Amino acid sequence: MSPGTIARADSVEVVSHHPRPRVLVLGWTNSPHVIDWASMVADAGFEVHVAGREADDWPTTSGIRGTTSVTAVALPRVPGLRGRRLSRELAAIARDLQPDLVHAHWLPEFGWIAAREHLKPLVCSAWGSDVLAPSRLTAKRSALAIGASRVVLADSLALRSAILDLASRPVRVDVVRWGLDLSTFCPAPRSAARSALGWDDAPTVLSTRQLKPVYN
Numbered sequence: 573m574s575p576g577t578i579a580r581a582d583s584v585e586v587v588s589h590h591p592r593p594r595v596l597v598l599g600w601t602n603s604p605h606v607i608d609w610a611s612m613v614a615d616a617g618f619e620v621h622v623a624g625r626e627a628d629d630w631p632t633t634s635g636i637r638g639t640t641s642v643t644a645v646a647l648p649r650v651p652g653l654r655g656r657r658l659s660r661e662l663a664a665i666a667r668d669l670q671p672d673l674v675h676a677h678w679l680p681e682f683g684w685i686a687a688r689e690h691l692k693p694l695v696c697s698a699w700g701s702d703v704l705a706p707s708r709l710t711a712k713r714s715a716l717a718i719g720a721s722r723v724v725l726a727d728s729l730a731l732r733s734a735i736l737d738l739a740s741r742p743v744r745v746d747v748v749r750w751g752l753d754l755s756t757f758c759p760a761p762r763s764a765a766r767s768a769l770g771w772d773d774a775p776t777v778l779s780t781r782q783l784k785p786v787y788n
Contacts, residue, residue, distance in 0.1 A: 588672045592619040596669055598662060598686060599677030600627040601644040605699065606677050607636050613675075614638030623665045624682060625658055663689040676717065678702055680710045683717025690720075697725040703734040711738060718743055730788075 588594065595618045599606035606622065614620040615638055622636055623643040636642050645661045647654040662685055666674065674691040676682040683696040702714050715738045718724055724745045726732040732745045766773065781787040 589670075590619060590672065592617060593673070594619045594621070594669060594671045595673045595675060596666055596671035596691075597622045597675045597677070598682040599624045600630070601636075601642055602626045602630045602633045603677070604630075607633065609675070609677070609697070610639050611637045621665075621669055621671070623662055659685045659689060662686075663691070666691050679717040680706070680713035683721070684713040687716045687720035692720075693722050694720055695723050695725065696721045698731055698735055700727075700731055703731065703738055714738055715740055 595613055597606060597610045597613070597620060599622070601622055601624050606624070610620050610622050614636075620636075620639045621641045621643075622639055623641075624645065625647055626632060626644045633642070643665060645658055647657055662682075666689070673693055673695065674686055675695045675697065676686040676691075677697045678699050679696055679702040683694075683702075686694050686696070696717050698714070702710060706714060718735060718739045719741055721743060724735050724743060725748050726735055726745055727747065727749055729747060732747050735745050736743070763773075766776075
């Protein structure tokens with residue numbers, strides 16, 4: 573793509589002034605969700621940069637397929653200082669990169685930082701815990717992120733409804749459902765799956781979530 577090309581990224585039209593439209597993805601740099609999103613956007617032909625911090629409970633990642641850069645900001649241990657340092661560092665990265673689009677994951681941290689640092693145009697992805705039964709602080713920060721976004725992404729109609737309930741102004745919310753890799757997860761008789769796992773033919777319940785009311 574040549575500079576000045578109009579491209580579509582995350583349902584938003586952007587005018588790129590770079591050889592390829594440049595997307596800055598903000599989030600936990602070792603999160604499987606952020607990694608998958610960044611790789612998919614890179615596969616679509618965009619120049620993708622990822623910045624944020626590492627989540628403490630997940631394995632460290634050395635890179636993300638197809639991305640141009642991955643920056644995990646080193647943070648102090650003091651909670652109040654951590655947030656200010658992260659906000660300042662991510663704003664500096666955005667100034668240096670001059671992205672055509674900023675995509676922030678998880679509203680009350682990275683979406684909120686993008687909003688307070690006036691990073692535009694902004695797309696935010698809600699993950700669920702940020703808008704479903706949030707604390708007062710989480711709700712306030714998520715609402716600020718929603719208000720600063722051109723588009724908010726959700727993976728279900730229930731999550732979309734919760735986002736709209738928090739919004740202080742009319743905002744576009746697109747539902748983008750996670751896909752399924754049929755080369756890995758392919759239909760097969762239940763008997764074959766049970767046999768492979770060594771299970772007998774007793775009734776079986778499979779839950780992909782914790783047993784909490786928020787997960788219905």
